[in-house]
Amino acid sequence: MPSSFHTLTILAPGLLGASLGQAARARGLARSIRVWARRAEVRLACAQSDWCDSAHADAQEAAAGADLVVVCTPVEHIVPLAREVSPVCAEGAIITDVGSTKSRICREAAAVGGRAVFVGAHPMAGSEKSGMEHARADLFENRTCIVTPLPSTPPAPVDRVVRFWADLGMRVKTVSPEEHDEIVAHVSHLPHLLASILSVQLAGKDPEWMSCAGQGLRDTTRIAAGHAGLWRSICAQNREEILRAMEGFEEEWQRLRSALHNQRDFELERLLERGKRFRDSL
Amino acid sequence: MPSSFHTLTILAPGLLGASLGQAARARGLARSIRVWARRAEVRLACAQSDWCDSAHADAQEAAAGADLVVVCTPVEHIVPLAREVSPVCAEGAIITDVGSTKSRICREAAAVGGRAVFVGAHPMAGSEKSGMEHARADLFENRTCIVTPLPSTPPAPVDRVVRFWADLGMRVKTVSPEEHDEIVAHVSHLPHLLASILSVQLAGKDPEWMSCAGQGLRDTTRIAAGHAGLWRSICAQNREEILRAMEGFEEEWQRLRSALHNQRDFELERLLERGKRFRDSL
Numbered sequence: 325m326p327s328s329f330h331t332l333t334i335l336a337p338g339l340l341g342a343s344l345g346q347a348a349r350a351r352g353l354a355r356s357i358r359v360w361a362r363r364a365e366v367r368l369a370c371a372q373s374d375w376c377d378s379a380h381a382d383a384q385e386a387a388a389g390a391d392l393v394v395v396c397t398p399v400e401h402i403v404p405l406a407r408e409v410s411p412v413c414a415e416g417a418i419i420t421d422v423g424s425t426k427s428r429i430c431r432e433a434a435a436v437g438g439r440a441v442f443v444g445a446h447p448m449a450g451s452e453k454s455g456m457e458h459a460r461a462d463l464f465e466n467r468t469c470i471v472t473p474l475p476s477t478p479p480a481p482v483d484r485v486v487r488f489w490a491d492l493g494m495r496v497k498t499v500s501p502e503e504h505d506e507i508v509a510h511v512s513h514l515p516h517l518l519a520s521i522l523s524v525q526l527a528g529k530d531p532e533w534m535s536c537a538g539q540g541l542r543d544t545t546r547i548a549a550g551h552a553g554l555w556r557s558i559c560a561q562n563r564e565e566i567l568r569a570m571e572g573f574e575e576e577w578q579r580l581r582s583a584l585h586n587q588r589d590f591e592l593e594r595l596l597e598r599g600k601r602f603r604d605s606l
Numbered sequence: 607m608p609s610s611f612h613t614l615t616i617l618a619p620g621l622l623g624a625s626l627g628q629a630a631r632a633r634g635l636a637r638s639i640r641v642w643a644r645r646a647e648v649r650l651a652c653a654q655s656d657w658c659d660s661a662h663a664d665a666q667e668a669a670a671g672a673d674l675v676v677v678c679t680p681v682e683h684i685v686p687l688a689r690e691v692s693p694v695c696a697e698g699a700i701i702t703d704v705g706s707t708k709s710r711i712c713r714e715a716a717a718v719g720g721r722a723v724f725v726g727a728h729p730m731a732g733s734e735k736s737g738m739e740h741a742r743a744d745l746f747e748n749r750t751c752i753v754t755p756l757p758s759t760p761p762a763p764v765d766r767v768v769r770f771w772a773d774l775g776m777r778v779k780t781v782s783p784e785e786h787d788e789i790v791a792h793v794s795h796l797p798h799l800l801a802s803i804l805s806v807q808l809a810g811k812d813p814e815w816m817s818c819a820g821q822g823l824r825d826t827t828r829i830a831a832g833h834a835g836l837w838r839s840i841c842a843q844n845r846e847e848i849l850r851a852m853e854g855f856e857e858e859w860q861r862l863r864s865a866l867h868n869q870r871d872f873e874l875e876r877l878l879e880r881g882k883r884f885r886d887s888l
Contacts (some may be wrong), residue, residue: 448820468818497817510811511819515826518800521858523881529792534888535779536750537793538730540829541888544797547822548878548885556875559866570863576803581852584841593838596830599805603830606816606823 329354329488331414333390335383335405337361337370339450340422341396342459347492349375350461360386366456388412392488393440395421399557403432410438418481420445420488424508425561426472426501434474443485444472444501446508447494454551465493470508472501509565513558514573517566519548520555611636611770613696615672617665617687619643619652621732622704623678624741629774631657632743642668648738670694674770675722677703681839685714692720700763702727702770706790707843708754708783716756725767726754726783728790729776736833747775752790754783791847795840796855799848801830802837 332354334341341359348354359376360383361367367379380386387393387409395402402421410419417440423429426444433442447469469489473482482498490496499507523545526534559566576595583592614636616623623641630636641658642665643649649661662668669675669691677684684703692701699722705711708726715724729751751771755764768778781789805827808816841848858877865874 448818467820470818495817507815507818510808511815511823515804515823517862518804519826519885520878520881521855521862522797522800523884524858524862524877525855526792527880527884531887533789533793535777536730536752536789537888538749541793541797543825543828544801545881545885545888546825548881550878550882552875552878552882555878556871559874560869560871563866563869567863567867570859570866573804573807574859576806577852577856580799580803580806581849584845584852585849587842587845589838589842592841593834595806596802596832596834596837598809599802599827599830600832600834602805602809603801603827605813606819606827 328352329392331356331358331390331392333358333360333387333393333409335360335386335393335395335409336397336401337366337376337456337459338396339454339456339458340447340463341394342370342373342456343449343461343463344394344396344422344492345370345373345375346459346461347464351491351493353488353491354392358386358390369456383408384412389414391417393417393419395419395423398554399423399425399429399561402429403436406433406440406442407436407438410436410440410442413438413440415439416441416481418443418484420485422447423561424512424558426470426504428561430472430474430501434476441478441481443477443481445485445489446470446472446504447489447492448512449494454554462493464489467494469494469496470504471496471498472504473498474501505562505565506568509562509569510572513562513566514569516547516550516555517559517570518573519545523548610634611674613638613640613672613674615640615642615669615675615691617642617668617675617677617691618679618683619648619658619738619741620678621736621738621740622729622745623676624652624655624738625731625743625745626676626678626704626774627652627655627657628741628743629746633773633775635770635773636674640668640672651738665690666694671696673699675699675701677701677705680836681705681707681711681843684711685718688715688722688724689718689720692718692722692724695720695722697721698723700725700766702767704729705843706794706840708752708786710843712754712756712783716758723760723763725759725763726786727767727771728752728754728786729771729774730794731776736836744775746771749776751776751778752786753778753780754786755780756783787844787847788850791844791851792854795844795848796851798829798832798837799841799852800855801827805830 370376370379430444652658652661
């Protein structure tokens with residue numbers, strides 16, 4: 325028996341928000357699903373879909389009386405939108421989000437006041453594609469969602485948010501916003517930047533070379549196709565943790581470079597072997 | 607009408623060599639296919655397969671009278687084996703290989719003497735898996751093969767080697783061994799080392815973190831699962847070009863790090879955008 329909400333409002337239905345709407349409808353998690361979208365063509369597409377009951381040009385109108393609001397905008401807009409809709413939600417409503425960074429968002433959103441409680445979340449789903457045309461009801465299934473309450477967040481709304489994401493088929497993990505940001509700096513943001521910089525370097529080479537590129541390069545760089553503006557915001561919001569993760573990478577990288585440069589080939593092999601064991605265990 | 611050889615000898619049938627045997631048989635590229643394998647169980651598996659006519663424990667026995675020999679060993683064994691079999695091949699035979707590095711191999715193999723001509727090749731196929739149990743007849747189809755003649759290599763054997771790989775379904779590109787090594791240092795060896803070192807770094811973190819890892823990390827690190835010993839040899843053979851590629855990477859990496867550290871977020875976005883454009887074009 326899923327935890328059900330009366331009115332779910334999705335702010336900014338892109339890939340994640342529209343997938344969320346489809347999944348919530350398919351699983352019966354809300355009686356009514358409303359969206360707010362800035363662009364008229366997105367509102368039209370939502371209104372014509374079978375998962376959306378109404379599409380609004382005004383965020384307060386979309387969230388009026390809602391008992392669950394999910395903010396699906398780029399990270400820098402999450403807190404301003406939470407501030408805007410919190411006074412018009414149902415009393416005791418929950419606002420959650422899908423942002424890839426959490427410390428700053430959760431700290432600032434806790435202070436917005438209004439009628440709602442903010443409980444941060446980061447569903448680790450999505451892809452290098454963006455836009456609601458790529459949305460699918462099964463996007464969240466068997467993926468991990470990290471829910472990041474503050475010590476001051478009341479337990480009942482945390483439980484409901486945990487249950488909401490679990491009802492979407494996700495494996496839910498609860499950690500502090502700070503730990504979340506440290507983890508994703510390493511397992512998501514750093515890999516993204518490595519893929520991007522490798523791509524930047526290769527962009528400066530003879531395009532003919534790329535006919536020699538195999539599946540390895542394609543896989544290693546796939547995430548570099550992500551939206552640059554979104555990633556600029558993520559980097560800005562998680563700057564310190566990302567810089568720390570970059571430093572950790574550089575230490576190991578210099579160890580490798582030194583082994584290669586000084587012909588300590590078996591030390592190099594041990595490093596590669598350590599990486600292989602990790603990757604095999606993933 | 608494929609270019610046909612009388613006797614094809616495959617030295618060391620692992621993933622690439624056994625796939626080559628299957629593909630050559632399927633496409634009728636040789637009347638007889640022989641292998642040399644060090645391990646008795648590999649010889650047995652080959653002898654029981656429908657693509658192999660005889661399996662030998664002695665490389666000279668396997669290559670006696672052959673008009674095409676393909677050396678499929680790790681890179682450091684290619685030249686010694688070419689030296690061993692060249693005196694017993696058919697007069698004017700061709701020896702080619704599948705090694706991931708070319709400058710040193712082609713230079714040294716040109717000097718082995720005997721009855722055969724060496725024409726280096728690097729079929730860009732395979733995967734992080736190794737061993738003949740993963741072999742498939744279509745491994746080479748629509749992949750790129752780089753053939754790397756020296757200025758002194760006679761044109762007729764080069765043409766036959768180009769045609770042989772093309773007959774296996776590959777797109778064949780001819781470049782000098784030196785250019786090959788510069789290209790693969792960038793499009794293959796550098797990505798591999800980045801994936802490995804990212805894996806090494808993450809191996810030192812809380813294993814619980816990995817429940818937060820998404821498909822992005824899996825893709826970015828996939829090639830780190832490659833055989834560490836093979837990659838030690840590749841690194842040793844292409845040391846100078848790899849070190850140069852690493853330096854080029856570090857320059858762009860420091861540009862990113864400086865932009866992030868100094869909050870020049872739009873410079874960072876421009877870098878990411880450049881990487882994205884490259885990846886989108888792949």
